Amino acid sequence: MSSDGSTYVDIYHEFPDQPFPQDFVRRSNHASLVVGNYVYIDGGEIAMLIDDEPVNMPNNDTLMIDISKSWNIDDAEFIPINKTSSGVLNLNDGFLFPAADNKSFFQFGGESTWLLYTPRNPTSVTQFTIENHGNGSWAEFEPGSSSGFENITRPSRALATTVDNTFFILGGFLDSHSAEDTANIQGSEMDPLKGIVAWNMTSGRWTNDSMPSHLVRPDGLNGILASVPIFGPGGLLLAGGTGTVNNEAPKFDNITIYEPQDKTWHYQSVTGDIPAGRNGACTVGVPGDNGTYEIFMYGGEQNQGGGQLTSTQAQQNIDLDAVYILSLPAFTWFRASYLANHPRYMHTCHVIGNRQMLTIGGLSPLDAGKDTMSQDHETNGLGLWDLTNLQWIDAYDADAAPYKTPQIVKNWYNENGTSSVEWNDDAVKAFFKQTDPATTGSTAPLTTETSNPAPSAHKPTTTPVGAIAGGVVGGVAALCLLAALIFWLLRHRQRRRPQSPLRPQNEMADTSAPLKSELSGWERRHEAAGGKATCEMDGTQRMELDETQPRERKPMELMGSSG
Numbered sequence: 001m002s003s004d005g006s007t008y009v010d011i012y013h014e015f016p017d018q019p020f021p022q023d024f025v026r027r028s029n030h031a032s033l034v035v036g037n038y039v040y041i042d043g044g045e046i047a048m049l050i051d052d053e054p055v056n057m058p059n060n061d062t063l064m065i066d067i068s069k070s071w072n073i074d075d076a077e078f079i080p081i082n083k084t085s086s087g088v089l090n091l092n093d094g095f096l097f098p099a100a101d102n103k104s105f106f107q108f109g110g111e112s113t114w115l116l117y118t119p120r121n122p123t124s125v126t127q128f129t130i131e132n133h134g135n136g137s138w139a140e141f142e143p144g145s146s147s148g149f150e151n152i153t154r155p156s157r158a159l160a161t162t163v164d165n166t167f168f169i170l171g172g173f174l175d176s177h178s179a180e181d182t183a184n185i186q187g188s189e190m191d192p193l194k195g196i197v198a199w200n201m202t203s204g205r206w207t208n209d210s211m212p213s214h215l216v217r218p219d220g221l222n223g224i225l226a227s228v229p230i231f232g233p234g235g236l237l238l239a240g241g242t243g244t245v246n247n248e249a250p251k252f253d254n255i256t257i258y259e260p261q262d263k264t265w266h267y268q269s270v271t272g273d274i275p276a277g278r279n280g281a282c283t284v285g286v287p288g289d290n291g292t293y294e295i296f297m298y299g300g301e302q303n304q305g306g307g308q309l310t311s312t313q314a315q316q317n318i319d320l321d322a323v324y325i326l327s328l329p330a331f332t333w334f335r336a337s338y339l340a341n342h343p344r345y346m347h348t349c350h351v352i353g354n355r356q357m358l359t360i361g362g363l364s365p366l367d368a369g370k371d372t373m374s375q376d377h378e379t380n381g382l383g384l385w386d387l388t389n390l391q392w393i394d395a396y397d398a399d400a401a402p403y404k405t406p407q408i409v410k411n412w413y414n415e416n417g418t419s420s421v422e423w424n425d426d427a428v429k430a431f432f433k434q435t436d437p438a439t440t441g442s443t444a445p446l447t448t449e450t451s452n453p454a455p456s457a458h459k460p461t462t463t464p465v466g467a468i469a470g471g472v473v474g475g476v477a478a479l480c481l482l483a484a485l486i487f488w489l490l491r492h493r494q495r496r497r498p499q500s501p502l503r504p505q506n507e508m509a510d511t512s513a514p515l516k517s518e519l520s521g522w523e524r525r526h527e528a529a530g531g532k533a534t535c536e537m538d539g540t541q542r543m544e545l546d547e548t549q550p551r552e553r554k555p556m557e558l559m560g561s562s563g
Helices: 311-318 407-416 426-431 465-496 505-511 513-530
Strands: 024-028 031-035 038-042 045-050 053-058 062-066 079-081 095-098 104-108 125-130 136-141 159-163 166-170 195-200 206-210 224-228 236-240 254-259 264-269 282-287 293-298 323-328 332-335 348-352 356-360 382-386 391-393
Touching: 031 095, 031 104, 031 348, 038 125, 038 356, 095 159, 095 166, 104 166, 159 224, 159 236, 166 224, 166 236, 224 282, 224 293, 254 426, 264 426, 282 348, 293 356, 323 407, 332 407
Parallel strands: none
Antiparallel strands: 024 045, 031 038, 038 062, 045 053, 062 079, 095 104, 104 125, 125 136, 159 166, 166 195, 195 206, 224 236, 236 254, 254 264, 282 293, 293 323, 323 332, 348 356, 356 382, 382 391
8 A cells, every 4th residue: 555545556466477478578587496396486477468468567476387287388378376365565677596405495685676665575585385286475584683694685677597506696785675674775876786696505603795896787797697516615606698798798708707615707709609798697507528618608688778779780689689608617709690689678587397498488678667568479478498309398387308408519529629728818718627527427528629538536547657657567477487387288279289281271261250349349439439420429519509590589579569
């Protein structure tokens, strides 16, 4: 209820949080998460057709999608979970992150919606406890009086991720809708935050440490933040395209690396098909089948200050409708080839079913604003991308094959090897050194420098010189004794048996046949292992796929004027 006594919130409660597909327009500013067999969508705003007009409203319930079984995008079922009765507020631009036991998840960050009057609640953490069949209930979570949480503020438009059971938030800003103690911030002013917040869910401690000044941005933080759990002493955080260069988002030609254990910052240059700067992209990360780690980035928009775009600006944003892959440890970007025509930003994405990226919601940068919102070409705002075959698909496969590193990425490692990477410093190189598959459960990155196997980390790689010399001398002596014994036996046997007729020449030829066959077989195996003729990789170095695959799209129906 507002200060004049009129009620706004109840108007929106009359409508469903997930309308019929034909009435769905767009979803944005939400948070989402995968826990077990379910995808959860919480907070944000949803636009739907009411009396043939698009109306934007808060998302009041938490939505759930079952991914234990296969479904088509057009038939995906959204299961609502009532949140209003819990008293927990819905927030825009917040984050969801899982508990260590995957039996619950938490919500933190964000701000109250600007669509209507809502009370500004104190900075808090809320928890959703999962019960039967993915359903559950929301409640306030108490961090503890000595946890350090009292020194933490709730940011909006930050970058967040988890690694090693720790939740990280980088940057963001505060405004008048952030919390009770920020209501004095005037109008749409934003107070940028200049640190990295971490919550260690094992110890329960909250910390707030400084971050490099180039990451600070007045209106939040553009670019991406991805967790890389398989490299570094205990996982790493990678930020790209962050900060501001000439009042624009910088391109992704340099990656900022945060090592959480020592709280140190590092930098690494990248190569390949480097993406342009953008805001509001989403990312997922997947361990490769050859010891690599791939970060997939999709979508985004370029900060043009809002309003109607020129034709050049519109095309620049259309070009951002692309999927890029950053492969580690190559630190090389690749772009998947398909026809870009429907850009989006402020969406979320997740890996489901082993090798599929699910994209959820998003706004169009081609729209002048939320008042002139175009209807999403994706049914219910859902999209599916095959991470291995690099193509958009229409159906989710719950039994899909495991993820395999895309062939274009394997080609790079096959042709260049990891030794071609130019490291910015030895510390970064040490983070991404090849590890023993026996201890990590993964295979070392594919390389063509040498065919000699790496020594096992489980055994010493050095032997005393004396032991080597003694072994050689003993081996030679044993061979000499063995040769003398064989010679004596043959002479002794020859004296005792009678002479036999000579074998025909063709029989002599037959005796060499097994040896020739074995050598030929070895040669074929060797060619299959290292020869280009039998290798799956085509031996051509390039940053794009061989063929352009147009992305099949549904016709876009404009709702309201976009001009």
